Amino acid sequence: MAKRTAIIDIGSNSARMIIIERTSRFGFYLLEEVKSRVRIGEGAYENGGLLQPKPMERGYRALKEFLNIAKSYKVRKILCVATSALRDAPNKNIFLNRIKKELKLNIKVIDGEKEAFFGGIAALNLLPIKDGITIDIGGGSTELALIQNSKVLNTISLNLGTVRLKELFFDKGSNIKDAIEFIKKELEKIPDNFSQELAIGIGGTIRALSKSIMQKNQYPLDKLHAFEYELNKEIKYIEKIINSPTHKLKKFYIKKDRFDTIREGALIFAEILKYLNIKKIITSGVGVREGVFLYDLLRNSNYKFPYNFNPSVKSLLDRFCLNEKNSKCFYKNASKIYDAINFLFDKENRFKNHLLIAAKLSNIGIKIDFYEHHKHSSYIILNDLEYKVTHKDIVLISTLIRFHKKKLPANSYIKDFKKLLPSLDIVNWLSFILTLAEIINKDLSCPKFEIFYENKILYIKSENELYLAKEEIKNIKKPAPFAIKFIS
Known part of the structure; x- marks a missing residue:
């Protein structure tokens, strides 16, 4: 499939075009969107469904400039569909033939x-x-x-x-x-x-x-x-x-x-x-435009993404992840720590997936700038993590990433999103886990370790020295009173 695809939808009221860029097999993001209120169905419903000359002319002019935009983006594939006004119009071929002849664009009129x-x-x-x-x-x-x-x-x-x-x-x-x-x-x-x-x-x-x-x-x-x-x-x-x-x-x-x-x-x-x-x-x-794109993209997989696949997460990793190995290690560490201590705050495993997505995406902001990169990552998540997630999911993941640098979420930040976040206790525990997961891999060697919690002590056991991690953990803020001890 083409790396960049333009999808045009000609409705009764508006004509719209989106340009989508694929980042991998199923990863993609929106590159451009343009709309024209051509009102191609104007006057048709009063005249037996017949398209009127002026609306058809508006439609022609809009499509001509849509194609100029697609050309400037070096689009390799254009999918164009038309809906109600054209399928109802006895004279639709006048418009379709002109577009095909003069603009070399094939419009597919689809049924309802x-x-x-x-x-x-x-x-x-x-x-x-x-x-x-x-x-x-x-x-x-x-x-x-x-x-x-x-x-x-x-x-x-x-x-x-x-x-x-x-x-x-x-x-x-x-x-x-x-x-x-x-x-x-x-x-x-x-x-x-x-x-x-x-x-x-x-x-x-x-x-x-x-x-x-x-x-x-x-x-x-x-x-x-x-x-x-x-x-x-x-x-x-x-x-x-x-x-x-x-x-x-x-x-x-x-x-x-x-x-x-x-x-x-x-x-x-x-x-x-x-x-x-x-x-x-x-x-x-x-809606229809994204559906046309997905119909083409997913035609060999029953028009569905693989189970538990998120195209937004994949696209962000494709575009912004600098070190895939470290991202996978961060993910693995967060999962292991969560499984060891989730009984303290999340017995029903409601928030593990949020933590793991945060672990995958925590450092994508480095692509913008290293300093304060956790803030850049958080902003990208808040604005660009789009698909297959609720607003509560987005805000929680963004918040965890924003505060995974040794400190717990600030009340001044939390209050703005209070309606969409779980309790502060849960946010603090998840934030702590994310911070700890990154610190354990401070030397980027992805060391093996075991972790368990007993009598208000969190034990971390590893054959590696973890010198940098031990030094940094002294400054980490904890969500409850307990000690952290390393065992050789």
Whole structure:
């Protein structure tokens, strides 16, 4: 597969392109993202689905410049798909043939079920979920995928979209009850087996609603992907947005470029959530474009990453890890120490995986600068550890890395993320283990050692002298009163 791949998604409302760079077999990261509100479906739903000349011209111009961007990045492969507006259009070949002839770009028009499947595989591979229902609200249609036990079991496409609803009801000043009746009739097509408590929200409308909720609640982490909330706590707020006049949407932290379709999208979303009896929503920052990429990348592995594989962790190691041997030793040491003393603070083994990811990534900040590299590492984790982890996971891993230099986490730092962190006692123990794991390998020889805890003494037994480690351990801060003794 090409090292750099561009994926273009032409929706009814927007055309978007992402460029992804692969760092290894399954490691990758986002290199570029560009969007154009071409509104290619504008006027189509009032004219029997026919694409109109001006929107087609906007689409052509946007794609032409998308390809210029892809060329500047030396992209080797371009995957381009089109969804609702084009698949519904009787005259779509006029647009498709022009793009192929003049821009040499092949556009694949996908059906609603395939669109839903792409959203489903993006969610199950890049979010910390095993079960749920994806809801992807576009301009012309809404796609749902049923995920159970990390598999996409069923998909459906509904003729519900923000632009469609806007042109059929909102622009004509119709009663909102007419729009709701239209939505409810379409929802009756959803199969009975679509039953889950978790909804995975995909698309611009749902991301805009999540951003609004985050700002309203003064959420401590500025990260949209994997943001979660309970519906019963936010449904009234969503309903206020639906019923708000356009000129008052700003007070809900809605960006101006969303004013024209946010109420339509919020109405569709709210009605689907009620119909499916959803309890909890997790926001997806990925969707059809990432699904198209993963469909190509994972075609020989049943469209799933290997068990316990995290593409973000792998990508960070590929890009920033200077010494793979030391990283593996750090990981091994942290695991051994945790297993020896976790009975003191984490008997259920809830936080071992967080510790081990922190051990793998602790020193990636050296690639930025050696001095204060633990702070650089922590910042990279907080902002770039993206996939297959919750916000609580990200904050804990980042915090452990930030304070793995002989001192325990500072209260002034902890208080900013208090909502997302476990108890201070657990954070202190994990931070101590991470620090000790690195100190034991101070001479970078990855010495063999045994470790056990008895009568408030932590014994470290090794045939190696561990001279530098013994010297440094004198200054390490401990999470509880106990001694550390070395045994030859």
